[in-house]
Amino acid sequence: MSTKIRIGALISGSGTNLQAIINGCERGTLSGQMVFVGSDNPDAAGLERAKRSGIPTFVVDYASIIQKCSKSSQKLSAPPDFNLDEAISKQDFFGSKADAEKTKFFLTTRAIAEAQLLSRMKAFAYDLLVLAGFMRNLTPYFIDRVNTKRSEPRIMNIHPSLLPAFPGIDGYGETFRYGCKVGGCTVHFIDYGEDTGPIIGQRAFQISDTDTVDSIREKGLKLEWQLYPECIQLYAEGRLKTKKMTYTSGGGQKNERTIVRIEPPTS
Numbered sequence: 001m002s003t004k005i006r007i008g009a010l011i012s013g014s015g016t017n018l019q020a021i022i023n024g025c026e027r028g029t030l031s032g033q034m035v036f037v038g039s040d041n042p043d044a045a046g047l048e049r050a051k052r053s054g055i056p057t058f059v060v061d062y063a064s065i066i067q068k069c070s071k072s073s074q075k076l077s078a079p080p081d082f083n084l085d086e087a088i089s090k091q092d093f094f095g096s097k098a099d100a101e102k103t104k105f106f107l108t109t110r111a112i113a114e115a116q117l118l119s120r121m122k123a124f125a126y127d128l129l130v131l132a133g134f135m136r137n138l139t140p141y142f143i144d145r146v147n148t149k150r151s152e153p154r155i156m157n158i159h160p161s162l163l164p165a166f167p168g169i170d171g172y173g174e175t176f177r178y179g180c181k182v183g184g185c186t187v188h189f190i191d192y193g194e195d196t197g198p199i200i201g202q203r204a205f206q207i208s209d210t211d212t213v214d215s216i217r218e219k220g221l222k223l224e225w226q227l228y229p230e231c232i233q234l235y236a237e238g239r240l241k242t243k244k245m246t247y248t249s250g251g252g253q254k255n256e257r258t259i260v261r262i263e264p265p266t267s
């Protein structure tokens, strides 16, 4: 028997994954309770889904924050506890050759938006934060303030591809354009990169010559709606253990990798 966990969600769009999670909580197949739904997009249809189920919602309008910052003079008013050098050293979105000004603008504007997200989220006690079609990269500023225990990540994401293939904003489109024979979806804990972080679960489907981007998305979403609640349930049961493992490569060199071990159920 697992305890009910308190789940917060961030969304950007239609919220069909959110709906699958809400349904799981309402039907009791998921030992969880939704405590808030936040969005970067005031027009996200998923906000209505949350309201229909009586879940508190809030919006932090990223687009208008970023637009205001681009118009204002060079000095962006970052949150007082934001440390640019620390964010630069931790982030894993841009390579070392990235334009320094662009990196600074990205990390600072996102921290401004993320400080607002954190302040809205502070009103709710939550155990797990799920990104359900949240189309913004979260930076180290936000991640470190949610993952307060280093060894216990608690931000999950669902991505429309078999990661590490096709990170970014159009996983099913990329799967189609590349001519893949198999597509899929991935649930993972997030880290400081784009759609990186230890993988919790993956599901795959076959692709035929007659499939289109739409039919691939349809097949993928159906699997997403099963996989995400299942992974959240494993979290609720305390069965996900993130572990650093060492292995020896051909040349005898010791390497490290991080995996999520799924522990057997305790009955």
Ligand code: GAR
Pocket (backbone or CB within 6 Å): 011, 012, 013, 014, 015, 016, 017, 018, 046, 132, 133, 134, 135, 158, 159, 160, 168, 169, 170, 171, 195, 221, 224
């Ligand atoms: C889903 O396909 C999800 O995997 C994807 O956005 C869609 C949201 O649909 N997420 C990403 O691409 C994140 N990089 P939904 O709003 O109906 O759940």
